[in-house]
Amino acid sequence: MLFFIINCTVNIFTGAGVALITPFKNGNVDFESFDKLCDELLLRGVKAFIVLGTTGEPQSLTPREKAKILSHAIALAKGRIPVIAGVSKNNTSAGITEADVYSSMGADGLLVITPYCSKSTEDGLLEHFRMIKAVSGLPIIAYNVPNRTGYNLSSKLVSILAKEGTIQGIKQANKDIQQSIDILYECAGKCSIYSGEDGLSVPLRSIGAVGSISVLALVMPEVADALFDLPLSRAGKLQVEINELVKLLFCEVNPVPVKYLLSELKKCENILRLPLSPLSKDNQSKLKKQATKLLDL
Numbered sequence: 001m002l003f004f005i006i007n008c009t010v011n012i013f014t015g016a017g018v019a020l021i022t023p024f025k026n027g028n029v030d031f032e033s034f035d036k037l038c039d040e041l042l043l044r045g046v047k048a049f050i051v052l053g054t055t056g057e058p059q060s061l062t063p064r065e066k067a068k069i070l071s072h073a074i075a076l077a078k079g080r081i082p083v084i085a086g087v088s089k090n091n092t093s094a095g096i097t098e099a100d101v102y103s104s105m106g107a108d109g110l111l112v113i114t115p116y117c118s119k120s121t122e123d124g125l126l127e128h129f130r131m132i133k134a135v136s137g138l139p140i141i142a143y144n145v146p147n148r149t150g151y152n153l154s155s156k157l158v159s160i161l162a163k164e165g166t167i168q169g170i171k172q173a174n175k176d177i178q179q180s181i182d183i184l185y186e187c188a189g190k191c192s193i194y195s196g197e198d199g200l201s202v203p204l205r206s207i208g209a210v211g212s213i214s215v216l217a218l219v220m221p222e223v224a225d226a227l228f229d230l231p232l233s234r235a236g237k238l239q240v241e242i243n244e245l246v247k248l249l250f251c252e253v254n255p256v257p258v259k260y261l262l263s264e265l266k267k268c269e270n271i272l273r274l275p276l277s278p279l280s281k282d283n284q285s286k287l288k289k290q291a292t293k294l295l296d297l
Contacts, residue, residue: 016224017048018217019055023268052086060273082108090115116149145173155182162191
């Protein structure tokens with residue numbers, strides 16, 4: 001009976017979904033590098049493309065750039081894996097507009113962040129998600145990332161949204177495993193949990209998480225997926241083995257470290273849009289040294 005309670009019957013995807021970067025070159029989106037990276041990640045077994053999330057620097061992209069990035073991802077996926085588009089607005093009207101566009105373009109789901117800066121009440125937050133769901137009709141993964149938004153989506157609100165069918169999952173980008181346990185218990189099988197912390201994928205899997213929205217998957221897709229596929233004891237050992245690399249991938253604000261590492265792997269140029277700036281020289285040295293032990297650098 002307990003297994004039935006915590007096991008979500010419908011998942012948007014399982015395993016490692018990759019949080020895609022947005023490569024830049026000469027001031028523009030580098031679609032050649034984006035397409036090559038997506039093709040490689042498909043071949044290496046990622047289970048979903050997540051575009052226009054925080055790893056993709058959506059706040060510094062124009063609406064036209066966002067639409068073109070999503071279009072490329074959908075065309076490359078060819079229906080083989082779901083493509084989930086990030087809606088990262090603190091203005092509900094703007095979020096509705098984005099969701100409507102992404103739905104009409106053929107996205108398979110949305111990753112909807114809790115509004116930042118606006119300091120919404122619980123009632124306002126519920127309506128924010130409900131209105132985006134009503135317009136798009138797409139499955140929604142709520143994005144809980146309190147260190148970026150200043151708002152921690154409570155298990156109570158997640159339960160309300162999940163039980164009424166507004167959301168189908170939650171990306172937990174915080175370190176509060178007790179909260180994830182509470183969500184699984186209170187949602188009674190109506191909400192999938194996805195790890196948004198690569199360092200906690202196996203701990204979250206051990207309580208019922210079905211996959212990850214992973215930065216690690218950009219450079220080690222097979223490993224990110226194995227954390228949800230290997231027997232739990234072996235996956236746990238693997239989690240420990242990659243611990244130092246994962247910590248360094250978040251030594252500065254994401255996607256700053258992973259863009260540097262991808263540039264070292266010749267996947268893109270190490271270019272970000274302000275206010276983000278390149279990884280410090282000291283952290284470059286540390287990340288490259290650690291990555292050399294695990295990757296073909």
